[in-house]
Amino acid sequence: xxxxxxxxxxxxxxxxxxxxxxxxxxxxxxxxxxxxxxxxxxxxxxxxxxxxxxxxxxxxxxxxxxxxxxxxxxxxxxxxxxxxxxxxxxxxxxxxxxxxxxxxxxxxxxxxxxxxxxxxxxxxxxxxxxxxxxxxxxxxxxxxxxxxxxxxxxxxxxxxxxxxxxxxxxxxxxxxxxxxxxxxxxxxxxxxxxxxxxxxxxxxxxxxxxxxxxxxxxxxxxxxxxxxxxxxxxxxxxxxxxxxxxxxxxxxxxxxxxxxxxxxxxxxxxxxxxxxxxxxxxxxxxxxxxxxxxxxxxxxxxxxxxxxxxxxxxxxxxxxxxxxxxxxxxxxxxxxxxxxxxxxxxxxxxxxxxxxxxxxxxxxxxxxxxxxxxxxxxxxxxxxxxxxxxxxxxxxxxxxxxxxxxxxxxxxxxxxxxxxxxxxxxxxxxxxxxxxxxxxxxxxxxxxxxxxxxxxxxxxxxxxxxxxxxxx
Numbered sequence: 147x148x149x150x151x152x153x154x155x156x157x158x159x160x161x162x163x164x165x166x167x168x169x170x171x172x173x174x175x176x177x178x179x180x181x182x183x184x185x186x187x188x189x190x191x192x193x194x195x196x197x198x199x200x201x202x203x204x205x206x207x208x209x210x211x212x213x214x215x216x217x218x219x220x221x222x223x224x225x226x227x228x229x230x231x232x233x234x235x236x237x238x239x240x241x242x243x244x245x246x247x248x249x250x251x252x253x254x255x256x257x258x259x260x261x262x263x264x265x266x267x268x269x270x271x272x273x274x275x276x277x278x279x280x281x282x283x284x285x286x287x288x289x290x291x292x293x294x295x296x297x298x299x300x301x302x303x304x305x306x307x308x309x310x311x312x313x314x315x316x317x318x319x320x321x322x323x324x325x326x327x328x329x330x331x332x333x334x335x336x337x338x339x340x341x342x343x344x345x346x347x348x349x350x351x352x353x354x355x356x357x358x359x360x361x362x363x364x365x366x367x368x369x370x371x372x373x374x375x376x377x378x379x380x381x382x383x384x385x386x387x388x389x390x391x392x393x394x395x396x397x398x399x400x401x402x403x404x405x406x407x408x409x410x411x412x413x414x415x416x417x418x419x420x421x422x423x424x425x426x427x428x429x430x431x432x433x434x435x436x437x438x439x440x441x442x443x444x445x446x447x448x449x450x451x452x453x454x455x456x457x458x459x460x461x462x463x464x465x466x467x468x469x470x471x472x473x474x475x476x477x478x479x480x481x482x483x484x485x486x487x488x489x490x491x492x493x494x495x496x497x498x499x500x501x502x503x504x505x506x507x508x509x510x511x512x513x514x515x516x517x518x519x520x521x522x523x524x525x526x527x528x529x530x531x532x533x534x535x536x537x538x539x540x541x542x543x544x545x546x547x548x549x550x551x552x553x554x555x556x557x558x559x560x561x562x563x564x565x566x567x568x569x570x571x572x573x574x575x576x577x578x579x580x581x582x583x584x585x586x587x588x589x590x591x592x593x594x595x596x597x598x599x600x601x602x603x604x605x606x607x608x609x610x611x612x613x614x615x616x617x618x
Contacts, residue, residue: 230253
């Protein structure tokens with residue numbers, strides 16, 4: 147990473163644990179940044195100053211008592227508004243849930259971060275039910291990218307991405323059901339790790355079984371530490387994996403990856419990118435392969451279309467988000483995409499569902515065959531850089547317009563097939579917008595993705611913050 151003098155998450159925790167800085171001092175600095183910068187971004191949609199101060203004071207008391215608050219001691223963070231944090235409301239980015247009282251319990255994910263000494267500050271913006279690749283809602287309006295306020299920070303973890311890229315918070319929770327951690331990372335110049343399915347418990351219920359909790363940071367080792375803290379089984383999630391046998395933070399710095407087989411694919415066999423994206427991301431892939439000692443090829447990738455498969459698999463999740471008796475009375479309160487999705491799937495039949503399941507199974511076989519040939523797939527995170535903040539998702543690929551899901555077609559494969567994948571900054575476009583390189587690895591090999599991301603970070607340090615933050 148580029149050295150800005152701004153402490154990483156790990157630096158903050160070390161300073162607080164040693165008594166060099168207090169958690170309260172760190173918190174007040176970031177509360178001031180939020181006050182100054184959030185109005186333009188609309189990244190944080192609920193702030194719990196009193197609750198955050200109470201947690202920071204408890205961390206400082208722990209340090210004063212000679213005990214260790216944990217590996218995230220005193221680190222302020224935002225919680226995506228699709229995830230529960232005790233003492234704060236969860237609105238799901240929807241008018242349907244806006245104005246409800248605070249929830250009483252943390253998600254398993256947030257509870258583990260809190261137990262590690264982190265300080266929850268507020269809720270970050272997300273599109274309704276996390277369904278879009280940009281962040282705009284009837285409940286809270288439009289969230290903007292600090293790299294260019296006319297552009298989106300992505301979705302669905304757009305609020306966390308905007309807050310972290312602007313330096314308002316050191317980290318923000320994310321969730322990824324089709325790219326919702328990696329797309330905002332790509333659009334906002336951040337590190338976005340989607341772990342293996344089940345690595346971080348998420349009780350659900352989940353119809354599509356694609357969504358995984360995560361974090362957005364500016365630094366790979368910060369993301370690795372997060373996975374160390376958040377991973378491990380939980381009886382509430384039958385898909386949760388056993389405790390990892392490695393330290394991800396240690397592996398990200400030390401794992402031997404030379405000799406692994408990698409494949410660069412600009413299209414995953416079905417998508418398109420422009421010449422500039424191909425040049426920047428393809429160049430990054432080749433440079434990473436050389437730095438890591440990977441055996442790189444560019445053989446074609448053949449897959450059952452992940453976009454079509456994903457679009458036909460996700461409707462059940464939205465029905466699970468609704469409470470009994472809501473539909474169709476709430477139709478006018480929903481965003482257009484949510485409403486159309488519910489209308490389109492309301493009468494779905496078992497034969498149609500069976501065809502969807504078969505298509506997804508074939509994709510999983512295609513993906514397994516791919517990873518019999520290689521250990522790593524390198525591809526773009528998105529087909530275009532960040533588009534207009536207000537949407538709709540649209541961009542240009544060498545003079546040809548792409549829209550909808552084809553603006554972000556590369557991330558869905560890892561969700562549908564449960565592979566770990568990480569987005570890291572590949573470089574900037576001619577307009578100065580960040581674009582991401584995606585590293586996809588074998589199922590359960592999360593440490594390999596983190597190690598390759600760390601090698602890239604050391605090979606080509608990136609700007610940790612948007613220029614508008616004043617921290618670069």
